Amino acid sequence: MFQKLRRSLTKRRQKLSLPPVAREVMRDGLTYLPLERMASLNAELERVVAQDVPGDIAEFGMALGGSAIVLAKSRGKRRFLGFDVFGRIPPPTDRDASDAHNRFKVIAEGKSTGIRDGEYYGYVDDLYGRVVSSFEKFGLSVDNQSIILRKGLFQETFLPSESDRFCLVHIDCDWYDPVLFCLTSVSRCLSPGGVVIVDDYNDYEGCRNAVDKVLAENASLRLERTLPHAVIRKQPV
Ligand SMILES: C[S@@+](CC[C@H](N)C(=O)[O-])C[C@H]1O[C@@H](n2cnc3c(N)ncnc32)[C@H](O)[C@@H]1O
Structure with missing residues (x-):
């Protein structure tokens, strides 16, 4: 019974394609992303790179930096921008449900x-x-040119200019307010064909409500799938 379970887990792992860097950050305990989400994030990254979607890569919510390292490692000539308070997570609000408050x-x-x-x-x-x-x-140097880390509240550190463009954005910040802010802000500077992945869509009610609200107000954004996380694509023009 135990051996059967182990064999099926090994098979599942082999089916999910992961670059060595993703396996290493998982092995080193640097990420909360389970295997399926890491594989899906990596697949979306490979897709925008293969399609040459213009723009930088960003992550909102880095914690120990695991998923950010995976994104930054494959950035090629693009910039990687990472945003986090780098401290205690700010509290949820009355727009969040008991899951977040607990x-x-x-x-x-x-x-x-x-x-x-x-x-x-x-x-x-x-x-x-x-x-x-x-x-x-x-092997990644935080030089604040090609790899940029901004410490503080997203609401204060993410001030995109007219020319800023993103091909892939990973939003991993749990509660309603930061998810609403990040998704609303990036939707304005996402390249056509670009993708936003929202990690906590199935984990926190507030996060799901924020995503659903932005989607209802933006015809150019399409929710492609919700498993293992929300994958939202900006429609090509
Ligand atoms: C779930 S963790 C990120 C996990 C990470 N992506 C990984 O690979 O494990 C969420 C992060 O978002 C940060 N965060 C949440 N709300 C924030 C806000 N409004 N401004 C800045 N950082 C925030 C938290 O402090 C925390 O570091």
Whole structure:
């Protein structure tokens, strides 16, 4: 029985195509993304690169930097921009449901455990420094030109100019307000054919409501699928 389960898990892993960097960040406990989401994120990345969709790559919500490292590693000539408060996650609001408030209560009481029972990222003293070191370990220099990390609230650090364009954006920030802000803002600078992946669509009610609201107001955005996360594409013109 146990061996059968192990064989089917091994088969599932072999079917999901992952670059070595993704396997390494997962092995090192640098990401909360389960295998299916990492494989899907990577597939979308390969797709925009193969189709040569213009624009940079961005992530909102980096925590320990795992998924960001995967995105930055495959950026080619594009820039990678990563946004995070690099500290304790800001609280949910009354637009979020009890799932978010219950989770935040555990975090605020100092009772959250991290990946594989390690230290929770929100309790790390210098999370920004830790993430920069992890990038370096993967051969990625945070030079703030080709790889740019912005520390602070998204609402204060993401101020796109007229000329900013994105081909792929990963939104991984849990609650209603930040998801609404990020998706609304990036929808204006997403290239046609570009993609936004929202990690928590199936995890938090507030996140799902924010995504559904933006989709209802933007005819140019199409929800292609909701598993293992929400994949939203800007329609080619
Ligand atoms: C689930 S974690 C990201 C996980 C990461 N992508 C990975 O690979 O494991 C969510 C991150 O979003 C950040 N965050 C949430 N709301 C934010 C906001 N309004 N401004 C800046 N950072 C925020 C949190 O502090 C946290 O680091």
